Amino acid sequence: MLDSRRIRTFHEVATTGSFTAAARSLGYTQPAVTQQIRALEREAGMPLFTRSGRGMQLTEAGKTLARHAEVILGDIVAAQQQLQALARLRAGRVRICAFPSVTATLIPKAVAELLADHPNVRVELLEAEPPESLQKLLAGECDIALSFGYPGLRAELPAELVEIQLLEDVLTVLLPTGHPLSRRRVIRLAELSQARWVAGCPRCRANFLQICAEEGFDPDIVFTTDDNLALQSLVAAGVGIAVAPSLVLSFLNHRQVTGRQLEPHVRRQISAYVLREHLPLPATELVLDALRAAAEHSRC
Incomplete structure (x- = not known):
């Protein structure tokens, strides 16, 4: 049986290239x-x-162990952090990791409702786009991760995670006010094949390219930004048009931008994710119930 403390020392020697440097880094002699x-x-x-x-220099055996050492040490750190997360959850502390449009909409409603009925529950918020939020969950850096996915682009879910679907968010095409097509209630994506486009985050951009390909054209993307306010400002200035989730428009809508229904309808699925063994814990259940209620309210 290999000793994890010795593996950590081995990894430091392999990384630094000497016993002296490893000793200095680890605080050993x-x-x-x-x-x-x-x-x-x-x-x-x-x-x-x-x-x-x-x-x-590593021998062949050393190279073999080095390939596994980083994974072993990473798993140990993740296990320690997940155990710490479990202790926090039992104490009523829940860390949520979410992306910006959810932190501006579902999260405030959910936390307000939760604290009104359960003031002793402590909720902490981290912000990250998927898939980073799921990586933080697996690493024990948060307790509940909110993420979104598009049809056909959803990765396989790790076995240790549970998905709780919250909301389907419809995509809308954004046009500068006065655009000839802004008089229409519904616009087909294929009608915009010659337009210049402003694209969003990498996951949204991948979905956008896929739906354009299905409509038979390759969009002319002239600008990309993860910032929803910047995206709408670029549309308002006439740099290009864009596709944005309806959830964003519920809290941020530039006065010189017009949103119109897009055909074909494209939706993203917004879900909460939690470690399977943490699902039955009271603090987890309370936060998930509050998120479900906030999502249901947003559909009304």
């Missing part, structure tokens, strides 16, 4: 590092390093 590496080599049954001048 050099003899202590040497002792741990020799003990690890006895466990492995073969040498892990050879000397090369003043530095160290």
Whole structure:
């Protein structure tokens, strides 16, 4: 059985290239590092390093262990953070990681309702776009992640996560006020094949390119931005037109931009994600119930 402390020391030696540098980084003495590496080599049954001048070189066995060491140490850190998350949840502290349009809409309603009935629950908010939010959840950096996905572009869900679907958000085409097509209630995407476009975040951009391809054209994207206010300002200034989620328009709508229904209808699915073993915990259930109620209210 390989000792995790020795693996950590081995990883530091492999990274820094010397026992002395590893000892300095870890706060050990050099003899202590040497002792741990020799003990690890006895466990492995073969040498892990050879000397090369003043530095160290990995043997073939060392290279094999090095490929696994970072994963092993990463898993240990994730396990520690998930255990800490479990302790926080049991104490009534819940960390939500969400993307901007949800932090401006669903989150305020959900947290206000939750605190009105359960003032002892503490909610903390982090902001990240998917898929980073799901990576933070798996790493134990948050307890509930809010993410969105588009049909045909959704990745397979890791087995340890549970998805709670909250809301379908319809996409809208944004035009500068006075645009000839702004008089129409519904606009077909194919009618805009010659337009210049402002595109959003990478995930939204990938979906946009896919739906344009399905309509038979390659859009002329002249600008990209993750900032919803900047996107609408660029549309208002005539730089290009854009596609944006209706949820964004519910809290941010530039007065010189007109939103119109798009055909074919395109929706993104907004969901909450939680670690399977954390789902039954009271604090988790309370926050998820509040998010469901906020999502239902937004549909009304």
